[in-house]
Amino acid sequence: MAIENPTREEMGQILKKAKRIAVVGLSDNPERTSYMVSEAMKDAGYEIIPVNPTVDEVFGIKAVDTLKDIEGHVDIVNVFRRSEFLPEIAKEFAEIDADVFWAQLGVQNEEAYEYLKKKGYTVIMDRCIKVEHALTK
Numbered sequence: 001m002a003i004e005n006p007t008r009e010e011m012g013q014i015l016k017k018a019k020r021i022a023v024v025g026l027s028d029n030p031e032r033t034s035y036m037v038s039e040a041m042k043d044a045g046y047e048i049i050p051v052n053p054t055v056d057e058v059f060g061i062k063a064v065d066t067l068k069d070i071e072g073h074v075d076i077v078n079v080f081r082r083s084e085f086l087p088e089i090a091k092e093f094a095e096i097d098a099d100v101f102w103a104q105l106g107v108q109n110e111e112a113y114e115y116l117k118k119k120g121y122t123v124i125m126d127r128c129i130k131v132e133h134a135l136t137k
Contacts, residue, residue, distance in 0.1 A: 005124050013137025014100055014122065015129075017049055018075035022067060022088055022098070025080035026050040028058045034080035037104070037130040041078075044133060049074070067092045068118045074098040078129050079107060086112035086125075094119055102129055 006014070016123070021041060026032045026053075041117045042048045042059055049070055050063035057063055066072055067077060067089075072074065077098045079089055086109035093116070095099050108125035116123045 002100065003108055003110060003123075003125050005125065005127060009066060010130045011124065011127070013038075014076070014089045014124075015133050015136060016099070019080050020049065020074050020128075021046050021050040021076045022051050022070055022074045023078045023080065024067065026052050026055070026058050027080075028052075028055040028077070037080075037128065038078075040130045041133065043136075045053060057093065060076070067098070070096065076100045076102050076129070079103045081107070083107050083109045084115050087115065090115050094121070101126070105131075110115075 023038050025034055026038050029035055038048050048059060048061060050058040051063040051067055052063050057065045065100055074096060077093050086103060090101060090112035101116050103125040105126060105128040113123050113125060
């Protein structure tokens with residue numbers, strides 16, 4: 001099964017509806033792409049939840065070690081980890097029953113994609129959430 005993303009219009013609808021974004025692999029280093037992209041999304045009005053066991057906080061928000069440590073519903077899980085980690089993250093994503101699994105530009109994994117699609121989830125891979133937000137607002 002080839003990875004097939006929603007249309008740009010559908011991504012725009014997802015972003016208009018979403019409020020909370022959990023960012024897996026969010027760095028506290030302002031030079032890192034995960035930091036810059038997440039800061040832009042925070043500035044656009046989204047609640048950002050840092051998911052990274054190696055940092056204490058990002059943007060003054062306490063980081064959690066795993067997706068399972070998040071209280072309340074998550075609209076989008078945005079992943080900044082290497083492609084080989086996606087199957088493991090996909091399983092954790094399914095456990096918390098978030099709405100959309102979004103792997104950043106350059107990140108994709110067919111095993112994770114097929115696992116989540118079979119469970120009925122919306123999956124986006126190899127797309128930058130900041131770029132899609134800018135193009136669809």
